[in-house]
Amino acid sequence: MALDDCRIIELPQVHDQRGNLTFVEGGRHVPFDIRRAYYLYDVPAGSHRGGHAHRELSQLIIAMSGSFDILLDDGCEKRKFHLARPHYGLLITPMVWREMDNFSGGSVCMVLASAHYDESDYFRDYQQFCAAASR
Numbered sequence: 001m002a003l004d005d006c007r008i009i010e011l012p013q014v015h016d017q018r019g020n021l022t023f024v025e026g027g028r029h030v031p032f033d034i035r036r037a038y039y040l041y042d043v044p045a046g047s048h049r050g051g052h053a054h055r056e057l058s059q060l061i062i063a064m065s066g067s068f069d070i071l072l073d074d075g076c077e078k079r080k081f082h083l084a085r086p087h088y089g090l091l092i093t094p095m096v097w098r099e100m101d102n103f104s105g106g107s108v109c110m111v112l113a114s115a116h117y118d119e120s121d122y123f124r125d126y127q128q129f130c131a132a133a134s135r
Contacts, residue, residue, distance in 0.1 A: 008088055011029055012087075040100075041108045050098040051126075052124050054121050054122060055120075058092065058094060059091075061090045062083070063088075064086050068109060072092065072098055
């Protein structure tokens with residue numbers, strides 16, 4: 001998988017005078033079964049999150065509230081995305097380094113993952129990631 005496989009996915013919206021609803025179905029709106037969900041919140045101003053890549057894991061990242069930036073890097077090319085709407089998610093495929101910053105006050109970042117947590121799936125050192133990505 002490469003950076004070209006990462007993309008913004010527009011999620012369904014159900015509009016109602018009482019408020020809007022968006023939903024995500026694994027294998028339908030995202031190309032994987034959802035095995036884990038987690039969220040980031042109360043991120044202090046100026047903080048960075050991410051700073052890693054996954055060997056096998058795919059993720060869909062959604063700005064549930066507020067906004068933030070995600071820089072993706074496949075070892076050769078970099079692309080920056082700004083997430084600010086809860087009906088858009090960023091699909092991140094395996095072997096893509098991600099760094100997140102520029103969190104607005106009150107932002108909430110939801111992450112839907114294709115697998116349960118497994119520390120051995122992580123690259124936490126950028127140089128090791130680049131060496132593996134170039135193979």
